[in-house]
Amino acid sequence: MGKLFVVGIGPGDPAMMTGQARAALDEAGVLCGYDTYVGLIRDMYPGKQIHTTPMRREPERCRAALEMAAAGKTVALVCGGDAGVYGMAAPVLELAEAYPAADIEVIPGVTAALAGAAALGAPLGHDFCVISLSDLLTPWDMIQRRLRAAAAGDFVLCLYNPASSRRPDHLRRACDVLLDAGKSPDTACGWVRNIGRAGETRRILPLAALREEAVDMFTTVFVGSRATFVQGDRLITPRGYGL
């Protein structure tokens, strides 16, 4: 029986990788995944077989990894952040029944929401939800409904995939949905770009200004709840102790 580790390697900096993820990479004979993520770790493993595929070919990449594991190899399929958060753990497990000879283990990682929150302060100190603004696999109408529901529930929002070159205005459109759903233009917000990578940058700003912000696909965005506030250069959502 071969082994397939589906590994979340964290946001970038190897110091943000868990010991369990590192042990899985050490054990694997083959490292596979999207070029960028494999690129973050390939220097650590010069001797290993590398199998990269371009972006947006996820099912193909999952099948290739499952096939190698079913053939008896020990394979690590590498994802940025956490493997289960908009990553490859779900498609691998959906396809797994066809590969009974592959033993699959999902290894968690530090997702962008958590690493980005730490860079900004403590915006996720109370209930929050994560929404991806990518409409490649989810209709925009559904994304809008979830944004409205999050606003109605006064959750802190963490937005993944806030923009790309093909959809530069998704963050602005999302902000408009939130404002229309009753969130205040003064809501404390922030974003972090290139978390744990060279050129990490961050900004704290109100929702009205976030609407005008040019962000890219390497950015994670935070929109506060009614309780979220700015203290110095930190974004805080209080636990509720009344401190």
Ligand code: SAH
């Ligand atoms: N599995 C990944 C998420 C993949 S979706 C995870 O758990 O983090 C891709 C989106 O994640 C990006 O558009 C961005 O919003 C966010 N993201 C992932 N890595 C990031 C990083 N190093 N810095 C900032 N945002 C990141």
